[in-house]
Amino acid sequence: MTGCAIHFSDLHRGVRETSALDDALVALCHDLAPVLAIASGDLSNRGRVQELRRAKALLDRLPAPVLAVPGNHDIPYTLPGRVTRPWRAFEEVFGSVQPVVTAPGIVACGLNSVRPWRHQGGRLPGDGPGRAAEAFAAADAGALRVVVLHHHLAGAPWRAARKLPLKRRDAALSALAASGAELIVGGHIHQSSVVERHEFEAVDAPRGRSVVLATAPGLGRPRPRRTGEAQGLHVVRWTARELAVETHVWDGGAFVRTATRTFPRG
Ligand SMILES: [Fe+2]
Ligand SMILES: [Fe+2]
Numbered sequence: 369m370t371g372c373a374i375h376f377s378d379l380h381r382g383v384r385e386t387s388a389l390d391d392a393l394v395a396l397c398h399d400l401a402p403v404l405a406i407a408s409g410d411l412s413n414r415g416r417v418q419e420l421r422r423a424k425a426l427l428d429r430l431p432a433p434v435l436a437v438p439g440n441h442d443i444p445y446t447l448p449g450r451v452t453r454p455w456r457a458f459e460e461v462f463g464s465v466q467p468v469v470t471a472p473g474i475v476a477c478g479l480n481s482v483r484p485w486r487h488q489g490g491r492l493p494g495d496g497p498g499r500a501a502e503a504f505a506a507a508d509a510g511a512l513r514v515v516v517l518h519h520h521l522a523g524a525p526w527r528a529a530r531k532l533p534l535k536r537r538d539a540a541l542s543a544l545a546a547s548g549a550e551l552i553v554g555g556h557i558h559q560s561s562v563v564e565r566h567e568f569e570a571v572d573a574p575r576g577r578s579v580v581l582a583t584a585p586g587l588g589r590p591r592p593r594r595t596g597e598a599q600g601l602h603v604v605r606w607t608a609r610e611l612a613v614e615t616h617v618w619d620g621g622a623f624v625r626t627a628t629r630t631f632p633r634g
Contacts, residue, residue, distance in 0.1 A: 371473035371512060372400050374432070376601035377408040377555025378586035380441060381426070382419035385588075389618060390426050393587070393601075396616075396623055397430045400603060403471040405432045408555045409439025409482070409518030413590055420461040435469040436462050437478040439518035439556060440487060454484040466493070468503045473606070475507035476514040481534060481554075490519025490556070491535040497543040504548040512606050512633075515549045522568075522581040524559035526596060531557050541565065545579045550633060551604065551611060552579065558586035558597035562613045562629045580631050582613045600626075609633055 412419030443454040481490035565579040585598035600617035616623040
């Protein structure tokens, strides 16, 4: 069994859109033929329904099913809508803020990590591990089990401290690992980070399953003066034994593969 999925984040539609990038994304998907495209939030810049629709129009061009979750930019920017109807626009365009998509060789569970009363910080929803466990229990034995969040669990080495990782991330990671997640993807910080749990945490015996955390660079670049924001995406490939995450960066005209990290599964 081999599989390929594409994961991108932080499109920030509504500011600095370029058709060259859109066309390159579509072309890359035609080349790779991924079984699933994952968009991990901040699809829009200000949470406007028109911006979300433009993001959806791009995703509709991809030759693959799409799983999208909201980011902190995908809810109304101002009060009172930010609190009274945070998910209305996203649900109107994408249907659900916590979708589950099953495709050949993969099952992905989207979880909504956005807290409307926080502009930056995120948290694992209380029902998240249960939802993931339920989705994974119904999947084929060898299917890659993926959780999709907007907010990152693992930071990147060059990120400013302002964007904190998911709240109570130790407990969140333990709970998601117990649910059966093998790969947890996110974005939010616009920098790439790919790391396996046992590389940074002492997991008491039995050693436990491998859990890879993949934080994608930003697909969009809404703040061009911020040098601490990379532009690109991840390509995920897997077999029955291995999982690999490739980082592709946008050089202004094409996506260029800059790194591949490979991990044993299970
Ligand atoms: Fe973002
Ligand atoms: Fe974000």
